[in-house]
Amino acid sequence: MPLIEDVLASGTNLFDFLVRGGLADTRRTPSTIIAEGPKQTVHRYTEQVPVEGPPVLLVPPLGAPAVCMDLRRGCSLAEHLVLSGRPTYLVDYGPMAFEDRAHGLEFWIRDVLPAAIRAVSEDRGGEPVQLVGWCLGGLFSLLTTAAFAELPVSAVAMIASPVDLSKVRLADPLRLLGKVTGGQVVGTALRTLGTVPANLVSLAFKTTALSTYLRKPLTVFKYSADRDALAHIEAVDDMMRNMYGYPGRAIAQAYHRLVRANELATGRVEGPTRTVHLSDVRVPVMNIAGDSDVLAPEAATHHVVRVLPNAPEVRLHTAPGGHLGVLTGRTAAETTWTYLDSFLDES
Numbered sequence: 001m002p003l004i005e006d007v008l009a010s011g012t013n014l015f016d017f018l019v020r021g022g023l024a025d026t027r028r029t030p031s032t033i034i035a036e037g038p039k040q041t042v043h044r045y046t047e048q049v050p051v052e053g054p055p056v057l058l059v060p061p062l063g064a065p066a067v068c069m070d071l072r073r074g075c076s077l078a079e080h081l082v083l084s085g086r087p088t089y090l091v092d093y094g095p096m097a098f099e100d101r102a103h104g105l106e107f108w109i110r111d112v113l114p115a116a117i118r119a120v121s122e123d124r125g126g127e128p129v130q131l132v133g134w135c136l137g138g139l140f141s142l143l144t145t146a147a148f149a150e151l152p153v154s155a156v157a158m159i160a161s162p163v164d165l166s167k168v169r170l171a172d173p174l175r176l177l178g179k180v181t182g183g184q185v186v187g188t189a190l191r192t193l194g195t196v197p198a199n200l201v202s203l204a205f206k207t208t209a210l211s212t213y214l215r216k217p218l219t220v221f222k223y224s225a226d227r228d229a230l231a232h233i234e235a236v237d238d239m240m241r242n243m244y245g246y247p248g249r250a251i252a253q254a255y256h257r258l259v260r261a262n263e264l265a266t267g268r269v270e271g272p273t274r275t276v277h278l279s280d281v282r283v284p285v286m287n288i289a290g291d292s293d294v295l296a297p298e299a300a301t302h303h304v305v306r307v308l309p310n311a312p313e314v315r316l317h318t319a320p321g322g323h324l325g326v327l328t329g330r331t332a333a334e335t336t337w338t339y340l341d342s343f344l345d346e347s
Contacts, residue, residue: 023227024235025073029082031090035119039100040112042119045078045088054154055087055124056344057116061136062108062250063201065242066092068134071328072235074228077132080337086344087124091116095198096245104249105140105257106271113144114151121152128154130344134327135160135296136254138287142304143269146280155347157340158287159327162296164265164303170294171259196246232330239324267307278307284347286315288336290326315343 031043058069058078069090070078081088093112096103120129129152131141138158145153162168224230263269267278285308289301298318305314319326319335326336 023231024238025231026067026071026235026238027073028067029070029076029078034089034123035116037115038111039093039103039107040116041092041094042116043090043092044120044123045082045090047087048082049085051085051087053086053344054127054130055089055120056081056130056132057120058088058090059113059116059131059133059137059141060091060093061134061140062093062096062246063244064135065095065239065244066090067239067242068324068327071239072231075232075235075328075330075332077328077332077337080333081132084341089116089120089123093244096247101248103247104272105253106273107250108140109143109147109271109276113140114148117144117151117153126152128152130155130157130347132157132340132344133159133161135162135323137161139163139264142278142281142285143276145283146278147271147274147276149280149282153283155284155344156281156286157343158285158301158304159336159340160290160293160296160301160323161287161304162264162300163287163307164300165259165262166265167297167300167303168295169297196248196251198243198245201243201245228330236324265303265307279309281308281311283311284313284315284343285311286317286339286343288317288319288326288339290321290323291318292321293323293326295323313347315339 030046032046033041034044035042058066058081060066060068070076073079078088078090091113093108117129117131121127131145131153133139133141133156138156138161141156142158142161145151145156165171257263257269264278269276269278285304287301287304289296289298291298293301302316302318305316308314317336317339319339320331321327321329321336326332
């Protein structure tokens with residue numbers, strides 16, 4: 001029989017979680033804006049210990065708010081890097097509106113990320129920048145580095161960034177639909193919508209972990225005595241309620257180029273005005289897969305080693321967690337972040 005103290009603690013935790021909220025410490029790591037531009041705000045996190053080494057720029061994906069890099073105190077990659085004494089920065093795209101519908105993937109690769117990299121380098125006296133990107137943010141980092149060799153980039157660390165999309169079984173229905181219709185159904189729908197609304201992005205993300213959401217009541221009850229576990233569920237739920245929309249052009253390109261044509265897996269991506277060759281990447285690269293990630297499974301993520309023949313080093317790791325958990329789950333500090341620290345220290 002559970003002790004009366006455990007029963008009381010569970011009751012208090014469940015009341016706070018279900019009624020009062022506020023279990024998660026979601027205070028953001030303090031930062032200062034150092035540069036702004038179209039769809040980009042570059043933050044420098046406030047130093048909390050003496051800093052040294054090259055600057056690190058956190059690169060989020062589209063769809064997820066930039067707080068994915070700073071989820072909650074104790075499970076914040078930004079906080080970890082700051083407390084480790086690294087000069088740490090973040091590029092935030094902000095929410096997407098209907099007027100952003102014409103922005104394609106090339107906008108982030110050609111305009112947004114290069115400007116953010118230069119701003120960070122200049123803020124650190126011209127030092128080269130280490131890029132750390134999650135999901136599509138990792139692919140943006142890799143493609144930008146390949147496209148612009150003159151940029152001051154010294155390393156690219158990717159977390160849950162799928163390179164061979166044929167290994168993402170969740171995308172099989174979209175590939176089949178594209179094969180049958182020549183991509184017209186999805187393409188027409190995206191042109192009609194103009195953007196993919198934030199609520200649909202949130203729903204789609206939840207659908208990828210449907211079993212987790214269906215089991216949520218049982219999970220909450222199971223961890224009712226674990227206040228930190230409930231706090232993490234609360235922080236993730238809060239992020240999911242605040243997802244961003246996708247520009248229609250960008251998501252259409254992702255569908256046609258990355259899902260249907262699987263161009264990344266070939267090491268060559270056709271842009272509107274130029275072809276980007278991943279063989280032009282000449283800095284160390286790392287990609288970390290989540291062992292239960294259905295959006296970026298290990299086979300899709302680790303394929304990156306096959307398309308970077310000229311990178312001096314390509315590190316591959318697998319850590320516990322799904323798509324978000326591998327980045328900022330409760331075990332990330334002992335796994336993903338440890339791999340990341342070693343890579344940044346040695347690159």
